[in-house]
Amino acid sequence: MTSIRNRRLVALSLALTVALAACKGGEAPPQGGPGQVTVVTLKAEPVTLTRELVGRATGYQVAEVRPQVSGIVAKRLFTEGALVTQGQPLYQLDDAAYRAQANSARAQLARAEASATAARLAARRSAELVKVKAISMQDDENAQAAWKQAEADVGAARAALDAANVTLGYARITAPIAGRIGKSSVTQGALVSAGQAEPLATIHQLDPIYIDVTQSSAELLQLRRELDAGRLQGNGEQPVDILLEDGTPFAHKGTLEFSEVSVDPGTGSYGLRVRVDNPGQVLMPGMFVRAVVGSGVRQDGLLVPMQGIARDARGNTSAMVVDGEGKVALRQVAVSRTVGDKWLVEDGLAAGDKVIVEGLQKIGPGMPVQATEKGAEAATPAAPAAKQ
Structure with missing residues (x-):
């Protein structure tokens, strides 16, 4: 017991000795120098504001191929999924009946022309005979009227032949536009009818192509307010970037064609076409x-x-800046949207402010710092900003 007590007394005396030495001759450890931070000096520059909108591609021209006469499909004349040109034959219908009608109309025209020739000769003879009073005026007038009637019959027969030829031409169904044709809904031997609801095939013109997108009407109102206030200028004919489904950019840029003049009451949005x-x-x-x-x-x-830019639990945004005295200052800022990898500032910062982007974990408001401009070759202190 005595040895244990003696060891405790020795340890206590050593601790007291060290404490007295620290109080009398010791000094506080030196404080560290200014913190090292990286800043970005803000500058005003033109910023193009964009909006990413989801859309769907639609054909520049779309034509549904339908028969204009009824008949049996004798042959399909195209390859499904291939490119077709305007006027290219697509289907051939059985045209025997229509060809017979055209031949009958052609014969009626020939008969009318023969009758007209005979009437013309008779009218000429009548005109000579009436001069010598060999026939009466009534007979001559009848002959002249018969000639005119025969000429009218020729015109009617020619029109009937034209109509028959048009009907015969409809038996060969051609492409109304150029583009890529889809699959055929009928095969050889199928009966088709004039004006049927189901198209025989559909042709899409894919170059160029339309992109139909929608935008919120609330965004349109905000845009107009900014334009009216002068904070924003129109973008003119700025090209439109297209992103594919996998996020890769499309090789060709688009052009805004038009926007709808009304808002969809169900969705509160309006359409744009690119x-x-x-x-x-x-x-x-x-x-x-x-x-x-x-x-x-x-x-x-x-x-x-x-x-x-930092954001707290309530959604408020702030930034750390280096003030004119080389110290850290906290600024409450307002940002509206992202432009690439940056925020667009609406309020709280001005051109010339030095915003801290690196070294934020080791600083706090009021601390002196040594600032280096981001991207600078050497770490040099940033010049103090001019006081307002």
Whole structure:
């Protein structure tokens, strides 16, 4: 017991000795220097505001092939899925009956022409005889009227022949437009009728092609308010970027053709149509794509890298900046949308502000820092900003 007590007394005396030495001759450890941070100096620049809208591709021209006369399909003259030209024959119907009608009309025309020739000769003879009073005036007038009636019969017969030829021509069904034709809904031997509801085939013109997208009417109102206030300028004829279903950009840019003049009451949106060149026919009708449509240009826009903006649990956004004294200052900011990898600032920051984008974990408001401009070759202190 005595040895244990002695060891405790020795340890206590050593601890007291160290404490007295620290109080008398010790000094506090030196404080670290200014924190190292990386900043981005904001500058006003023109910013094109865009909106990514989901749309669907539709054919530039779409034609449903339907028969204009009834008959039996004698032959299909095209390959399904192939490109066809305007006027190219697609189906041949059995035209025996229509050909017979055309031949009958042709014969009626020949008979009318023969009758007209005889009436013309008779009228000429009558005109000579009436001069010498060999026949009466009544007989001459009848002869002249018969000639005119025969000429009218020729015109009627010629019109009947033209109609028969048109009907005969309808027995060969041709492509109304150029484009890619789909599958045929009928085969050889099928009976088709004039004006039937089901098309024989459908042709889509795919180059160029349309992209139909929709946009919220609320966004349209906001855009008009910004334009009226002068904060935004129209984008003019800015091309439209197209993104495919897998996110890859399409090789050709589109052009905004028109926008609807009314809003869909069910969805609260209105339609936009974009025209896109599609030489390789990558875009097909019914395909979902995304169109990046420009809504305007903000001439004095401020863009801040995303890592320079913090958001709290309530959704409020803030940024750390280096003030004119080289110290950290907290700014409450308002951002509206992303432009690439940056935020578009609406309020809270101004051109010339140095926003901290790296080293945020080691600093706090009021701390002195040594700032380096992002992308600079050497770490040099940033010049103090001019005081307002």
